[in-house]
Amino acid sequence: MEIHRSRFVPYPSSAINALAFSHATKEKTTGEDPSSLRLAIGRANGNIEIWNPGKGIWVQEKTFSGGKERSVEGLAWIQEPGEEGKGGKTLPGRLRLFSIGYSSSITEWNLVTGLPARSSGGNHSEVWCFAAQPQWVGPKKKSSAAREGEFRGQNLVAGCADGTLAMISTAEEDLRFQKLIARPTKKKARVLSVAFQDRNRVVAGYADSTIRVFDSRTGESLRSISLGSGPKGGPTEILVWKIRCLPNGDIVSGDSLGELRFFGGESYSQIQRLAGHEADILDLAVSNDGQYIFTGGMDRRTALFKCIRSNGKKEVGHGSWVKVSHSKFHDHDVKALATYNGKDLSVTVSGGIDTQPIVVPIREFGKEYSRSLPFLPQTPPLASAPGARLLVSWWNCEIRIWRIPRNTGAEQRPKLVAKMALLGEEHITSAAISQNGLVLAVATVAKVKFFQLASHDTSKGEKFSISKLHSTSLPGATLVQFSGNGKWLAIITPTANVLLARLVPADDSNQQWTVLPRLVTLERSTRTADPSSLNGFWGNYYRTITHADFSDDSTVLAVGDLGGHIDVWVVEGNEDPTAAAVDVAIESSSSTDDEESGSEDDQKKQSIVIMGQHWRQHPNAAAIPKLDSAPLVLSFRPASSSSQPQPNGNPGVHATRHNPHPRSHELPGGEQRFMIVSAKHSVYEFDLLNGGYSGISAWSRRNPTSQFPTSFIGNKDRTKGCVWDIHEGNERVWLYGVNWLFMLDLSKDLPDPETLLVRNGANQLSGQELSKKRKRKSGEEGPRKKSSGAGDAIPASNVLSSVGKFTGGESDESQWISLDARLTPDPDEDGEDTRLILPKVRRGVKTELDGNEENVVIENGTENYVSGDASEDKALSKRKNKKQEAVKERGLRESWWHTFKYRPILGIVPIGEQSGPLEVVLVERPSWDLDLPPRLVGNHERAL
Numbered sequence: 001m002e003i004h005r006s007r008f009v010p011y012p013s014s015a016i017n018a019l020a021f022s023h024a025t026k027e028k029t030t031g032e033d034p035s036s037l038r039l040a041i042g043r044a045n046g047n048i049e050i051w052n053p054g055k056g057i058w059v060q061e062k063t064f065s066g067g068k069e070r071s072v073e074g075l076a077w078i079q080e081p082g083e084e085g086k087g088g089k090t091l092p093g094r095l096r097l098f099s100i101g102y103s104s105s106i107t108e109w110n111l112v113t114g115l116p117a118r119s120s121g122g123n124h125s126e127v128w129c130f131a132a133q134p135q136w137v138g139p140k141k142k143s144s145a146a147r148e149g150e151f152r153g154q155n156l157v158a159g160c161a162d163g164t165l166a167m168i169s170t171a172e173e174d175l176r177f178q179k180l181i182a183r184p185t186k187k188k189a190r191v192l193s194v195a196f197q198d199r200n201r202v203v204a205g206y207a208d209s210t211i212r213v214f215d216s217r218t219g220e221s222l223r224s225i226s227l228g229s230g231p232k233g234g235p236t237e238i239l240v241w242k243i244r245c246l247p248n249g250d251i252v253s254g255d256s257l258g259e260l261r262f263f264g265g266e267s268y269s270q271i272q273r274l275a276g277h278e279a280d281i282l283d284l285a286v287s288n289d290g291q292y293i294f295t296g297g298m299d300r301r302t303a304l305f306k307c308i309r310s311n312g313k314k315e316v317g318h319g320s321w322v323k324v325s326h327s328k329f330h331d332h333d334v335k336a337l338a339t340y341n342g343k344d345l346s347v348t349v350s351g352g353i354d355t356q357p358i359v360v361p362i363r364e365f366g367k368e369y370s371r372s373l374p375f376l377p378q379t380p381p382l383a384s385a386p387g388a389r390l391l392v393s394w395w396n397c398e399i400r401i402w403r404i405p406r407n408t409g410a411e412q413r414p415k416l417v418a419k420m421a422l423l424g425e426e427h428i429t430s431a432a433i434s435q436n437g438l439v440l441a442v443a444t445v446a447k448v449k450f451f452q453l454a455s456h457d458t459s460k461g462e463k464f465s466i467s468k469l470h471s472t473s474l475p476g477a478t479l480v481q482f483s484g485n486g487k488w489l490a491i492i493t494p495t496a497n498v499l500l501a502r503l504v505p506a507d508d509s510n511q512q513w514t515v516l517p518r519l520v521t522l523e524r525s526t527r528t529a530d531p532s533s534l535n536g537f538w539g540n541y542y543r544t545i546t547h548a549d550f551s552d553d554s555t556v557l558a559v560g561d562l563g564g565h566i567d568v569w570v571v572e573g574n575e576d577p578t579a580a581a582v583d584v585a586i587e588s589s590s591s592t593d594d595e596e597s598g599s600e601d602d603q604k605k606q607s608i609v610i611m612g613q614h615w616r617q618h619p620n621a622a623a624i625p626k627l628d629s630a631p632l633v634l635s636f637r638p639a640s641s642s643s644q645p646q647p648n649g650n651p652g653v654h655a656t657r658h659n660p661h662p663r664s665h666e667l668p669g670g671e672q673r674f675m676i677v678s679a680k681h682s683v684y685e686f687d688l689l690n691g692g693y694s695g696i697s698a699w700s701r702r703n704p705t706s707q708f709p710t711s712f713i714g715n716k717d718r719t720k721g722c723v724w725d726i727h728e729g730n731e732r733v734w735l736y737g738v739n740w741l742f743m744l745d746l747s748k749d750l751p752d753p754e755t756l757l758v759r760n761g762a763n764q765l766s767g768q769e770l771s772k773k774r775k776r777k778s779g780e781e782g783p784r785k786k787s788s789g790a791g792d793a794i795p796a797s798n799v800l801s802s803v804g805k806f807t808g809g810e811s812d813e814s815q816w817i818s819l820d821a822r823l824t825p826d827p828d829e830d831g832e833d834t835r836l837i838l839p840k841v842r843r844g845v846k847t848e849l850d851g852n853e854e855n856v857v858i859e860n861g862t863e864n865y866v867s868g869d870a871s872e873d874k875a876l877s878k879r880k881n882k883k884q885e886a887v888k889e890r891g892l893r894e895s896w897w898h899t900f901k902y903r904p905i906l907g908i909v910p911i912g913e914q915s916g917p918l919e920v921v922l923v924e925r926p927s928w929d930l931d932l933p934p935r936l937v938g939n940h941e942r943a944l
Contacts, residue, residue, distance in 0.1 A: 001725060001734065004404060004911065004921045008414060009382070009393045011906055011925050013375050016351030018042035019338035020075035022095050025288045026342040033342040036533045039349060040097055041357060042072030042336075045396060046427070048099065048109065051373070052679070054629070055344045056789040058359070058371075059679045059718055060378040061562055061630065062544065064114040065445055067425040068397060074100040076132045078154035078170060079533060092533040096170065098156065100127045106158060106168055108175050112539030113494040114478065115445055122177030124166045130158040131194045131202075157181065157202050157216065159191025165204060167216060181219050182212070193243040193253075197265065203251055205240025211253060213268065223268045227255065242283050247290040254281030254295055260305065262321060276303045276323050278938050285337035285348055292341075292362055293321070294348045296334025298936045301326045302350050302358070304365065329358040329370055331927070332935045345789040349373075353932055361790040369791030371716065374738040376925060378632070379546075380721055380907025381431075384921065388437025388455075389911055390417075391921055397422045399431065399442065401453075401464070404911050404921060417464040422449070430479045434486030439469070439503060439513050441489055443477035448491055448501075450515055471515035474501065479545065483554035487575075490557055491519075492545045498522040498559060498567075502610050504581070518582045520608045520615055522557075524567045525622075547634040555668040556618065556688070560634045560676065564627030568618040568688065573664030576612030576649035583609040612649060612664065619667070620688045623695035629679035632719045633735065636674040637685075637746075638726050638914065673697055675733060677719045683708065685746070703750045711898050712742055716791075723910050725918040734920075739903035748895040 022038045039051040046066015052059045080093030097109045110117040136152040156168040165182035189208035197203050202214045211225040227238045239256035249265025258277035279298035286293050293305040303326035309319040332353035339348045346363035356375040361368040383392040391402040399420040405412035426444035433440045440451040450469035479492035491499040500520040506512040534541035542563030558568045585607040672688040682705045687697035717737040725732040731747040912919035
C-alpha cells in the first residue's frame with residue numbers, strides 16, 4: 001500500500017464550552033447505570049456531540065450541526081416523570097436536551113432528528129447561564145401525600161447579562177417564559193452562574209463579588225453573600241464563575257481569584273476557603289455522593305478536592321475539604337467539567353480550548369490512568385474521487401478540493417484546485433463525490449445541493465470550474481453517498497428516511513449530468529420501537545442511520561442504524577435507456593391477511609421504476625442478525641475481477657394492454673459481501689448469497705472476533721473507517737482509528753489462539769489456566785474488565801499502597817500503614833477464556849485427545865508438547881521465544897498487521913485507479929497544528 005501522508009488538509013477543531021451528562025445517578029430500581037446514559041459536548045462552532053459511554057467504550061453516536069456565528073455556551077438535560085406502560089410497568093421518562101449560546105433564548109434539541117425542536121422567548125437580555133431544577137421526589141412517609149396539582153417536572157432558570165433571573169417552564173412538552181425570579185440589580189451585574197439548592201431555592205453567582213439566594217416561588221431574596229474585594233493592584237470585583245450545591249445543601253463556588261469557597265446550606269456563612277489554582281476557576285463538578293469536587297481553570301489545572309469527615313459527623317458532605325492533587329491534562333484553559341458516579345461508570349470529563357475531552361476516574365482515582373477522547377469527528381469529513389485523483393474535505397460551511405499527483409519521482413505537491421463556501425447558515429453535515437470526479441453532492445440539514453465539476457488544461461495550467469446543477473428542491477440530509485457508477489445518490493434524512501436520487505448524463509460525452517426530479521423512497525423493515533428515554537414522540541432514537549454504502553457494481557445498498565439493525569436493498573432489472581425516465585407501476589400487496597379489512601386501494605402500492613430499474617428489499621436481508629451494538633464501519637468488498645457486461649435493457653419485458661407498466665424482476669448476480677465493525681469492536685463479514693441461515697460468511701465463521709489479536713481487541717480508540725486492497729488477487733482490508741492502522745488478510749485465517757481445549761488431568765494445567773499463566777508471565781494482559789470508564793489500571797507496583805510511620809523512642813523501627821487494602825484485580829481472575837473451539841472445528845483442527853497422548857498447545861500453527869512437571873513455566877518461556885522466531889521466519893503473521901505510527905488520523909481515502917496497487921491519502925491533524933489563542937503563563941512556567 002502506498003500512503004500519501006498528508007497534513008496539508010485543514011480541519012479547525014472547535015473548543016469545548018459545555019459538558020453535561022444526561023443522568024446524575026444510577027437507576028433507583030435496578031442499581032445499574034441507565035442504558036440511555038449519554039454525554040453531550042457543546043463546541044464553540046455550534047455543534048453538539050452525543051457520546052455513549054457504554055461501560056467505558058466511549059462512542060460518538062451523533063452530531064447536531066450548528067451554524068454560522070453560533071456557539072454552545074451551556075448544556076442541560078432534564079427527564080420527564082415516568083410513564084405507566086403495558087402491564088403496569090413504569091417506563092422511564094423522556095430525556096430533553098437544552099442549550100444556550102449568546103442569545104436571549106434557550107433552545108431545545110430533538111434527540112431523534114438532531115434539529116432544534118423549539119426555543120423559548122421572554123423579556124430579558126442575553127442568557128449567560130442556566131440550570132435545571134432537581135427531579136421531583138415523592139413524600140417519604142406513606143401517610144403524607146403530595147399536594148394536588150404540584151408540578152413534577154423540571155423547569156429551567158436562566159441567568160442573564162443584566163442581572164435578571166428568569167424561570168422557563170418545560171410543562172406540557174413546551175418551552176416558554178414563565179416569570180422573573182429576580183429583577184436587574186442597580187449595577188446590572190451579569191449572572192455568571194446559577195444552581196438549584198433544592199427545588200424551590202436558586203443560588204446565583206454574580207460579577208459584582210456577590211452570591212445571592214432566591215425563593216423561586218415568590219422571588220424573595222433570602223440572602224446576599226459578599227465575597228469582598230479583589231487583591232490590591234487587580235480588579236476590585238470578584239467574578240463568581242461557577243456555583244454548585246452539595247447534596248447536604250452546602251454551597252461551593254469557584255471565582256476569579258482561583259479560590260474554592262464553601263458556605264453553609266442554612267446559615268449561608270463561609271465555612272472554608274481553599275486556594276487551588278493560580279488563576280480563575282472556570283468550572284467545577286461535584287460527585288453525586290458529595291465527597292469529591294473537581295475544578296478546572298485558566299491555569300490548565302484539573303484539581304481534585306476531597307471531603308474528610310469530622311468525628312461524629314456521618315452525614316455525607318460534612319467535614320473539612322482538602323486538596324488531593326492537581327494535574328495538567330490540558331494544554332489550555334479548562335472551561336467545562338461533568339461528572340457521573342455510578343456502578344460501572346465513575347468518571348469526570350473535562351474539556352476546554354484545546355478541543356480534546358479528557359476522562360479522569362473518580363472511584364479509582366490514582367489506580368487508573370486518565371484517558372483522552374478523540375477531538376476529531378467519528379465520521380471522517382473526507383471524500384475522494386479515485387479516478388480523477390481528487391480529495392474533498394469540508395468543515396462548517398467550507399469545502400476544499402485537492403488534486404493529488406502521482407509519484408513519478410519528481411517532486412510534486414498536492415494542489416488546491418477549488419475553494420467553496422455554501423450560502424446559508426447551516427453547517428455541512430455530509431458530502432460525496434462521484435468516482436469519476438464529475439459531480440459533487442453537499443448536504444446540510446436544510447437541503448442537498450449538486451455541483452458539476454470540470455477541469456480544463458490551459459496555457460497557464462489547469463483550470464478547475466464548479467457550476468451548480470439545477471434540480472428540484474431536495475430535503476436536508478445527515479448523510480449522502482454516491483454509488484460506484486455515479487448514477488445513484490443515497491440521501492439519509494434527519495428523520496432516518498432513505499431516499500435515492502437518479503443522475504443521468506445530459507449528453508453523449510458523459511461529462512455533463514442532470515438530476516431526475518423524482519426521488520425513490522426505500523422502505524425500511526418494521527421493527528419494534530425501543531422504549532428508551534432517548535426516543536421522542538415522533539421517532540425512534542435507535543433508528544438513526546449512521547452508515548450507508550453501495551456495492552461495487554452499484555446494485556446493492558446497505559445501511560446501519562444505532563440499534564444495530566442492517567437494512568439492505570437491491571435493484572431489479574437492468575438499465576434501459578429506451579424506457580421512460582420515470583414510470584410509476586401499481587402492484588398489489590402480497591399480503592392476504594388484510595384483504596378482508598382493507599379496501600382494494602389500500603392493498604395496492606406504487607413502485608417507482610427509473611429507466612427500467614426498481615429498488616426493493618434484498619431477499620436475504622432478513623438473514624442478517626441484529627448486531628451487538630451500533631456499526632462503526634459498513635463497507636462492501638470490491639469485486640476482485642472485472643464485472644460482467646450488463647445486458648442492454650430488459651429483454652422480454654414489453655408493455656401490453658393488461659400490463660401497461662411492465663418491469664423486470666431479475667436480480668443481479670455476483671459476489672455481494674460486506675464487512676461491519678460494531679462499537680464493541682466485533683468484526684463481521686456478511687455474504688448475501690452464500691451466508692447461510694445467519695448471513696455470516698465462511699471466513700467470519702472461522703475467524704470470530706474472539707480470535708483477533710490483542711492489539712485490536714484491547715484498543716480503546718474505536719474504528720473510524722476502512723479501505724480495501726484487491727490488487728493482484730489481494731483480499732485485504734485496512735481498518736483505522738484515530739491513532740492506529742490495522743490490516744486483515746481475508747484470504748487467510750487468523751493465527752490460532754495460544755491454547756486449545758486441553759484435557760484436565762493430575763498435576764496438569766487446563767487450557768484456561770495455562771492461558772492465564774502465560775499472560776501473566778509475558779505481561780500481555782488484555783483490557784481490564786472491571787474499569788470505571790477511564791483508562792487502564794495502573795500496575796500495582798506503581799501505586800503507593802502504604803506509608804512508613806516512625807513510632808520514635810528507643811527503637812528506630814518503622815510501622816507500615818496500609819493506605820488501601822484493595823489490590824488491582826487480575827483481569828483474567830473472574831473471567832472465562834473467550835477463545836472459542838468452534839472456529840477450529842470449522843478449520844478441521846483436532847481438539848480432543850486420547851488418554852495416552854500428552855497435552856498439546858497450538859501456538860500460531862506450531863505444535864508444542866507440554867508435560868506436567870515443575871519445569872513447565874521454563875519450558876513455556878523457551879517455546880514462546882521459539883514461537884516468536886518461527887512467526888518471523890515463516891510469515892505466520894501475514895494475516896494481520898498493525899502500526900501506531902500515524903496519529904491523530906482524521907481519515908483515510910483511496911486515490912488512483914482501482915485496477916492498480918492500493919494508493920491512499922492518510923490525513924493527520926496533530927494537536928500542535930491547532931490555532932489556539934495565547935494561554936496563561938504560570939508562576940513556575942516559561943513562556944513559549
